[in-house]
Amino acid sequence: MSGHNSAEITVTVNGHTNQCNVPVRLNLVDFLREHLGLTGTHVGCEHGICGSCHVQVDGNVVRGCLMFAVQADGADIVTIEGLSTSGEAADLQANFVLYNAMQCGFCTSGMIWSAYELLKTNPSPDREHVRIALSGNFCRCTGYQSIIDAVMETASERS
């Protein structure tokens, strides 16, 4: 049996089904940005350290740079654009604005995903829980305090 350098994939992204031929070496995040034009997901370190490429695949938040697009064949993907449209994280996003939880904004979509997943599994975290949940996301501007403030405020508003 032989392998292939490109593959036909069918993926659902933000509710829309896409059929594409992709090089197998293409990262999921590059596929989303360059093939589908969804540039809300960012490309930072490309080796799983910075967290700016977070997307949701079949209900779990994953690194978009540590998965090839071909692996997402048949998957249900939600990007930050889809999450924003759904309104499910609207309060969290509003608190990021209110608390100045960003400066350049590069890390923000990845941060939102980590915080969103945390609040789903632990609706009443303490600051340490938030720190641990966000430990896989780098921010080079804020010093993190304001981001933790925004997540804590969202948790307290939801309770």
Added chain:
Amino acid sequence: MKAPNFQYIRAKTVEEVCVLLAEHEDAQVLAGGQSLVAAMNMRLASPDVLIDINHIEGLSDIFLSKSDTLIIGPTARHIQVRTSPIISQYAPLLTQALEYVAHPSIQNRGTHCGSIALADPAAEMPACALALGARMELQSIRGKRMVAAEDFFLGLYETARQPDELLLGVHYPLTSNRLFGFGEITPRHGDFPQVGLAVNVSQTRDHWEDLRIVVFACEPRPRLLQDVAAVAHGHVANSDFFSELADVVATKILPMDHHEVRRYQVRGLAQQVFEVTA
């Protein structure tokens, strides 16, 4: 950077994986990919062929076998192991240690067997497998064999697995009436540790027996410290004893770098881990 080119094969059966591994000299198994894809993106790895095992039915199971063994399949994710009730019942050291493993989005995809097969010296799961006396199930076209954790981790990213073998499962003995401890020192939560310790011990009245202490991260591979059980003999498990034992552990490590710093770190960590183990 981006990964170099490769041939992608989506395997449908374990037999197919074994045939492909035998056929292709430079093939890698793709399970969670949380280390492999990072290494490929950095051009530290450039396999000719990637064999994706994620679509093979049943490989993500965590189950009890008839022979009183707990088995973790090759595509079981860290998050599955962390939240598994049978893991927390029969191998709670894994549940405890997974609090320290990477970050949530990595745990959502990274696999237990992948971590064992890679044998990163700073990874938590190989240390736990060694502390718990796990056995690795290796499958190839040549047949199946079991390798004890003591004989599996050979060196820096080096294991007893041959290139044509698939790690088909990690087998854990069911533990009961054991005490466990785990700790590590990292610059930041979820990062790779500088030193780490896993402890598996039984306590009879006030005494520790059959003491298994594994040191990892500061050495090229996780290592079971020999002769520490003898040190524990006849001592009541209290703070004085833990202090004495921590001194012994600190003298037994063979650090790759910063010898005095690592000894100092291990000594403090050991005492802390022993206190919470008791």
